[in-house]
Amino acid sequence: xxxxxxxxxxxxxxxxxxxxxxxxxxxxxxxxxxxxxxxxxxxxxxxxxxxxxxxxxxxxxxxxxxxxxxxxxxxxxxxxxxxxxxxxxxxxxxxxxxxxxxxxxxxxxxxxxxxxxxxxxxxxxxxxxxxxxxxxxxxxxxxxxxxxxxxxxxxxxxxxxxxxxxxxxxxxxxxxxxxxxxxxxxxxxxxxxxxxxxxxxxxxxxxxxxxxxxxxxxxxxxxxxxxxxxxxxxxxxxxxxxxxxxxxxxxxxxxxxxxxxxxxxxxxxxxxxxxxxxxxxxxxxxxxxxxxxxxxxxxxxxxxxxxxxxxxxxxxxxxxxxxxxxxxxxxxxxxxxxxxxxxxxxxxxxxxxxxxxxxxxxxxxxxxxxxxxxxxxxxxxxxxxxxxxxxxxxxxxxxxxxxxxxxxxxxxxxxxxxxxxxxxxxxxxxxxxxxxxxxxxxxxxxxxxxxxxxxxxxxxxxxxxxxxxxxxxxxxxxxxxxxxxxxxxxxxxxxxxxxxxxxxxxxxxxxxxxxxxxxxxxxxxxxxxxxxxxxxxxxxxxxxxxxxxxxxxxxxxxxxxxxxxxxxxx
Amino acid sequence: xxxxxxxxxxxxxxxxxxxxxxxxxxxxxxxxxxxxxxxxxxxxxxxxxxxxxxxxxxxxxxxxxxxxxxxxxxxxxxxxxxxxxxxxxxxxxxxxxxxxxxxxxxxxxxxxxxxxxxxxxxxxxxxxxxxxxxxxxxxxxxxxxxxxxxxxxxxxxxxxxxxxxxxxxxxxxxxxxxx
Numbered sequence: 001x002x003x004x005x006x007x008x009x010x011x012x013x014x015x016x017x018x019x020x021x022x023x024x025x026x027x028x029x030x031x032x033x034x035x036x037x038x039x040x041x042x043x044x045x046x047x048x049x050x051x052x053x054x055x056x057x058x059x060x061x062x063x064x065x066x067x068x069x070x071x072x073x074x075x076x077x078x079x080x081x082x083x084x085x086x087x088x089x090x091x092x093x094x095x096x097x098x099x100x101x102x103x104x105x106x107x108x109x110x111x112x113x114x115x116x117x118x119x120x121x122x123x124x125x126x127x128x129x130x131x132x133x134x135x136x137x138x139x140x141x142x143x144x145x146x147x148x149x150x151x152x153x154x155x156x157x158x159x160x161x162x163x164x165x166x167x168x169x170x171x172x173x174x175x176x177x178x179x180x181x182x183x184x185x186x187x188x189x190x191x192x193x194x195x196x197x198x199x200x201x202x203x204x205x206x207x208x209x210x211x212x213x214x215x216x217x218x219x220x221x222x223x224x225x226x227x228x229x230x231x232x233x234x235x236x237x238x239x240x241x242x243x244x245x246x247x248x249x250x251x252x253x254x255x256x257x258x259x260x261x262x263x264x265x266x267x268x269x270x271x272x273x274x275x276x277x278x279x280x281x282x283x284x285x286x287x288x289x290x291x292x293x294x295x296x297x298x299x300x301x302x303x304x305x306x307x308x309x310x311x312x313x314x315x316x317x318x319x320x321x322x323x324x325x326x327x328x329x330x331x332x333x334x335x336x337x338x339x340x341x342x343x344x345x346x347x348x349x350x351x352x353x354x355x356x357x358x359x360x361x362x363x364x365x366x367x368x369x370x371x372x373x374x375x376x377x378x379x380x381x382x383x384x385x386x387x388x389x390x391x392x393x394x395x396x397x398x399x400x401x402x403x404x405x406x407x408x409x410x411x412x413x414x415x416x417x418x419x420x421x422x423x424x425x426x427x428x429x430x431x432x433x434x435x436x437x438x439x440x441x442x443x444x445x446x447x448x449x450x451x452x453x454x455x456x457x458x459x460x461x462x463x464x465x466x467x468x469x470x471x472x473x474x475x476x477x478x479x480x481x482x483x484x485x486x487x488x489x490x491x492x493x494x495x496x497x498x499x500x501x502x503x504x505x506x507x508x509x510x511x512x513x514x515x516x517x518x519x520x521x522x523x524x525x526x527x528x529x530x531x532x533x534x535x536x537x538x539x540x541x542x543x544x545x546x547x548x549x550x551x552x553x554x555x556x557x558x559x560x561x562x563x564x565x566x567x568x569x570x
Numbered sequence: 571x572x573x574x575x576x577x578x579x580x581x582x583x584x585x586x587x588x589x590x591x592x593x594x595x596x597x598x599x600x601x602x603x604x605x606x607x608x609x610x611x612x613x614x615x616x617x618x619x620x621x622x623x624x625x626x627x628x629x630x631x632x633x634x635x636x637x638x639x640x641x642x643x644x645x646x647x648x649x650x651x652x653x654x655x656x657x658x659x660x661x662x663x664x665x666x667x668x669x670x671x672x673x674x675x676x677x678x679x680x681x682x683x684x685x686x687x688x689x690x691x692x693x694x695x696x697x698x699x700x701x702x703x704x705x706x707x708x709x710x711x712x713x714x715x716x717x718x719x720x721x722x723x724x725x726x727x728x729x730x731x732x733x734x735x736x737x738x739x740x741x742x743x744x745x746x747x748x749x
Contacts, residue, residue, distance in 0.1 A: 163675075
């Protein structure tokens with residue numbers, strides 16, 4: 001049973017992508033339905049895989065019937081099944097959101113017929129990376145998801161997206177090449193790329209060789225996971241993409257890197273030779289990431305920096321290499337995938353509602369759209385680690401594991417973790433108090449239309465520029481007075497009209513350039529917020545699964561036996 | 571068979587040249603650097619398979635004499651991936667050229683804005699009292715002093731790209747100000 005299901009999370013999205021590409025141009029409705037159906041099935045399959053893997057332990061499947069050291073092998077254990085479930089949940093939520101946004105936008109700007117197939121390929125790559133039983137298949141999984149992500153990030157090809165996309169692509173290429181070189185060296189040293197076999201063979205190598213291979217793999221994965229000092233690319237490239245794309249990137253892509261770090265650190269290099277390095281990296285990632293977030297004024301950039309910062313928690317859990325630490329890390333990964341995706345989706349809604357994601361340009365959203373405020377508030381408190389939400393549970397587990405470790409360095413990181421949590425609250429509550437609570441009149445944004453135009457890229461800036469034709473930059477007093485009067489008038493209108501708006505799309509008649517939010521976008525975001533709350537409600541069973549996964553990881557036996565035993569079978 | 575020194579030397583040379591090119595701001599050089607690095611890695615994979623032997627085809631050579639086929643399969647996959655991504659990079663570079671008439675890694679304007687911002691809380695001040703750079707991006711004056719210059723788009727384009735019809739230029743070229 002489980003062997004029939006195992007290839008489906010990779011195959012279904014790939015086939016779906018092919019069909020979606022074929023029908024794309026002429027039948028967008030068929031394409032949408034197909035993508036949602038495929039991801040829904042993947043979600044169901046993943047849940048079944050998790051239940052089966054949790055009940056019966058790890059299982060492997062040789063593709064094409066080739067025996068283990070020769071063929072490609074897929075392995076599912078508790079960790080990979082759990083990751084699959086969260087990934088497909090998030091992917092489904094984001095896809096529905098994107099469908100809502102695409103339908104509302106009338107598809108005039110983004111070539112949406114490309115979006116669905118690429119998105120499905122991305123999910124196939126993510127699933128392949130989670131299921132891969134050998135290093136090279138992991139590399140292929142990474143390449144599938146990265147190539148899809150290049151296309152998604154530069155969707156529409158506007159100047160800011162191209163600029164951000166180039167940085168992202170070059171950095172990703174470098175990390176992929178490093179990974180490939182590491183695979184070559186691993187193969188040269190051991191004669192295999194199968195992870196279960198490597199688990200046995202790597203420990204026979206001289207310590208120096210082991211350390212070299214371990215650091216190369218760790219650096220390659222750390223770039224993908226955005227661990228400081230290899231994290232600078234992330235806040236630069238993520239914020240410019242369309243909201244659903246940023247959401248799925250933020251949720252999934254870095255966590256695939258974290259998953260690869262967990263897998264290699266526990267399965268291939270269990271000695272913990274680089275634990276101190278990882279611990280220091282975790283410390284730096286947390287603090288520097290969150291200090292970056294505090295300095296930003298754009299919601300998406302704030303969220304991107306928080307994303308980097310919270311990767312530090314997971315790296316910390318891995319660096320502890322105790323069962324408690326790994327369980328905390330696994331639970332935190334699950335929590336963080338859901339929460340970060342949700343927050344970026346909400347940022348997308350804010351952008352639609354307020355016309356901008358700059359907190360200096362927003363104001364009065366709580367009044368204008370109370371439901372949106374709730375949608376932002378709940379995950380925002382969650383990511384800041386306010387009890388009793390799942391962020392608090394994950395952080396508490398990690399901090400307890402750190403204190404239980406007893407060394408001085410873990411204690412320092414625990415303290416840094418607490419500080420990071422507080423600073424996250426600072427960064428997030430700045431967004432809350434400015435974008436949501438501040439009366440619109442205090443917002444220094446002179447013209448939301450213009451702000452939106454600047455966000456949208458240089459093509460649209462031309463119009464405001466022409467309006468300012470009389471202004472030579474130094475600005476005569478007369479133009480200034482005129483413009484300030486216009487600004488006051490604008491904000492007065494905005495204040496007066498706010499009661500007419502709510503989050504469910506009745507704001508069409510309002511004078512402020514608020515676009516009504518499509519029901520589908522609100523609905524999918526609400527479901528995602530509900531999922532993050534459900535993580536809190538289900539924290540007990542989830543943490544138990546994470547705990548069992550962590551014990552498996554440290555034991556290594558279940559994974560290795562699941563693969564190697566198959567060698568005897570025909 | 572004796573190990574060859576040629577492969578490691580070539581691999582090292584390609585890596586060095588690739589990294590050097592990758593550090594350049596020009597995107598075409600970055601692409602060339604990526605191709606060199608990709609080839610270096612492929613050679614590394616090839617040399618990971620041990621000393622060279624006969625082609626790994628059953629019936630053509632005895633299993634003892636053939637070279638390891640697995641790295642060759644890996645290289646083939648890697649070449650296909652490198653090829654696809656190189657094509658995509660070329661498309662991106664072309665797009666970047668069409669958009670801004672420049673094929674260099676560009677500056678992240680928002681990042682510069684955050685870096686230049688003064689430490690005080692921008693909310694509490696009148697935007698008009700601030701220096702140009704410190705104003706919130708939405709404020710009209712923050713569009714900068716060269717707004718008037720950019721207006722004469724046709725004129726600028728005609729001056730800079732004499733041979734190119736202005737229809738063919740998507741946007742006015744980005745002005746790179748030196749501070």
